[in-house]
Amino acid sequence: MTRLGVVLLVVGLAYPFLVYFGLQILPAGFIAIGLFVLLALRLAFSRKPDSFNTLPYLIAALVLLILAARSPMVGLKAYPVLLSLALGAGFAYSLIRPPTVIEQIARIHHPDLPLSVNSYLRKVTIAWLMFFLINAALSAATAMSGSLKLWTLYNGFISYIAMGVMFAGEFLIRQVVHQRIRRAA
Secondary structure, X not given: OOHHHHHHHHHHHOHHHHHHHHOOOOOHHHHHHHHHHHHHHHHXXXXXXXXXXXXXXHHHHHHHHHHHHHOHHHHHHHHHHHHHHHHHHHHXXXXXXXXXXXXXXXXXXXXXXXXXXXXXXXXXXXXXXXXHHHHHHHHHHHHHOOOHHHHHHHHHHHHHHHHHHHHHXXXXXXXHHHHHHHHHO
């Protein structure tokens, strides 16, 4: 990952806090412009600009542009919701048009996986789809609560903890699945 990629990742992860503290000194419209610049840079420096990986950012950018034109604050708070929905859409699409996102990732690291694990990989894809939908719903609830502090706490901290728990749980289950595959081979 390039330095710019690292900076964009850090800024993206810190986004809720940047919004919270930025609104203390800047108008919402100015911060919304910053969000669009962030999304534009993310798309411009994507390794595969024509890949499905950029689609969630394109969808989020388009919807945010429309929302922010009407109300910059709504656009700012909608970003985590739209990103979760767009990522969920990517996972859902891969369930309809396999291979699933999780299978693609798994086969990068383990190209010799037997086809028998596809059922497990599909279940993991469904689990992540459910995670993104629940995360989008909770993000939307915090956005509509009217509390910028609650929105920042959930979207800048709690959602990351939940994602970490999801990764850790899936990692532990994956170790059991790998042991079963080795025993069966």
